[in-house]
Amino acid sequence: MATSNATIETTEGARYLRRLCKHWSHKFAVTFDDTHGEVPFSDEARLTLEATDTTLHLQLTHVDAEALPALQQVVVDHLQRFAGDTVLTVAWA
Structure with a gap:
């Protein structure tokens, strides 16, 4: 499995997590709460999200x-x- 991570500095992490998870829940078996989300795109790929007061951490595996x-x-x-108009800085590592 290949893995990449990104941490976005934002106070809106929980909001972005919820919106993204709700959006993809129509297509995938998504699980989430206010601080943690899992989006299984397929048996081959998964996105994990973790929100804090100041960040949104993304982990993508494929x-x-x-x-x-x-x-x-x-x-x-x-x-x-x-x-929206807020530009997010996302650097995958």
């Missing part, structure tokens, strides 16, 4: 390391859409 960048972009595009 069986194929070459598929991670495209999935990372999907996650960032959705988060940015939910953030």
Whole structure:
């Protein structure tokens, strides 16, 4: 499994987590509360989210390391859409 992580500095982490999880719950078997979320995209890929008062931490796993960048972009595009005019800085490592 290939894994990448990103931490976004934001006081809106819990709100973004809820919105993203609710959005994808129509398509995937998502579980979440105010501070933790799991989005199983497939048997091959999963997004885990952790929100604190000042950050939103993302962990993305995929069986194929070459598929991670495209999935990372999907996650960032959705988060940015939910953030509206606020520009989020997301650096995957």
